[in-house]
Amino acid sequence: MNTKPKYKRLLLKVSGEALLGDQGFGIDAKMAAQMAADIKAATQLGCEIGVVVGGGNIFRGVALAAKGADRVTADHMGILATTMNALALRMAIEEAGVKSVVMSAVDMPLIAETFNQRSLDAHLEKGTVVVFAGGTGHPFFTTDTAAALRAAEMGADAMFKGTQVDGIYSADPKKDPNATRFSKISHSEILAKGLTVMDTAAVALARDNQIPVVVFSIHNPGGLVDILNGEGRCTIVEA
Secondary structure (H helix, E strand, C coil): CCCCCCCCEEEEEEEEHHHHHHCCCCCCCCHHHHHHHHHHHHHCCCCCCEEEEECCCCCCHHHHHCCCCCCHHCCCCCCCHHHHHHHHHHHHHHHHCCCCCEEEEECCCCEEECCHHHHHHCCCCCCCEEEEEEECCCCCHHHHHHHHHHHHHCCCCEEEEECCCCCEEECCCCCCCCCEEEEEHHHHHHHCCCCCCCCCCHHHHHHHHCCHHHHHHHHCCCHHHHCCCCCCCCCCEEC
């Protein structure tokens, strides 16, 4: 096993749905604790970590907008859902014995620190795990795009995306038994092939800032550290 992690400063993106666990709605405390344990193990390797969490386990603005609701208002509701998840994940991380802070893209001083890049650097250099809430702070942008944006702002060595499967496949492996997993692929190939692991804005932003994207299963305990040690199953997206 390597003593030095493959990536030192990383952005971890997790979907709100990942926090569901076996529940149909809300936050599964066991799943939050598993994520926190994986994050703690990564910090013990010396990694500096930022986390962007989605809100789909509580509310999806796009779904409401599809039914005719105002998209801006619906997305603002989704921003609030990401904030609830960020607070829950921060609690789980601190219960695991790691200092953590929530930084929000939307000004909510009674609930979280307002995001700014200088404070972000100070937190990371102290070993504090930063959980980002509120997406980009604007409607019409996904939390995938927020993750790529924060990865660029924190000077991340890589962006890790925890998904329901262990990498990027040629098709949905849950629907197509003939789907094949890519071990490596470029950002441009993802865009050209129309693969839907992330939205196009997020992929393009990561590509333009030369940020590798590591796609792995969030449901595999210890999977994050395995990859940081040069092991484990994943797809690496890089130029």
